Amino acid sequence: MKSRGGRVDIAEVAKRSGLPASTLRFYEEKGLIASMGRHGLRRSFDPGVLERLALIALGRASGFSLAEIADMFTPEGQLSIDRKMLLTKADDLDKTIKKLSAMRDGLRHAAVCKAPSHLECATFRRILRAAANGALAEKQRSTFE
Known part of the structure; x- marks a missing residue:
């Protein structure tokens, strides 16, 4: 060094x-x-x-x-993290993980769906409605199975 x-x-x-x-x-x-x-x-x-x-x-x-x-550092440069802020961020990450998991499952379904076109697939149509309603993050994983 x-x-x-x-x-x-x-x-x-x-x-x-x-x-x-x-x-x-x-x-x-x-x-x-x-x-x-x-x-x-x-x-x-x-x-x-x-x-x-x-x-x-x-x-x-x-x-x-x-x-x-x-803000996690004091003016003297010492680490001082608000634990409540960490919990809030962890909750945000949980929501993001849930949303990404639902998107992943939807993509996997769309990739193997036997319907002649994606728009003819009932599951894919539910995914589209959920996305249009902004509710994709709240859909249970079972929605895409």
């Missing part, structure tokens, strides 16, 4: 995190990470930035916005 006095060069942070330097600069602009200064023209970071970037990546993968992720 290119380290100078406990600092890590932006190129090394980019390489180890898998994020382009432009994303690191954007995160710094948004206050999600902070550089320790510059060595020449290059920003340098505390090695702990990699853990913080992993936390940001986990938050993004879980569907949190950058603003929500920023």
Whole structure:
């Protein structure tokens, strides 16, 4: 690791995190990470930035916005996550999983349906009505079996 006095060069942070330097600069602009200064023209970071970037990546993968992720840190940079917010996000993910499962099951049915055309398939017609009513997420998996 290119380290100078406990600092890590932006190129090394980019390489180890898998994020382009432009994303690191954007995160710094948004206050999600902070550089320790510059060595020449290059920003340098505390090695702990990699853990913080992993936390940001986990938050993004879980569907949190950058603003929500920023709120998970105190002004001093310590992690302080609202557990109620985590439960709310978990509930949101459950709804998304249910919706995606229903869509997957519908696609699987449409792929093997014996009807001459999809529009002649009663199950496919139910899927269309559900989608038109915005109720696809609420359909039980059994609807598509």
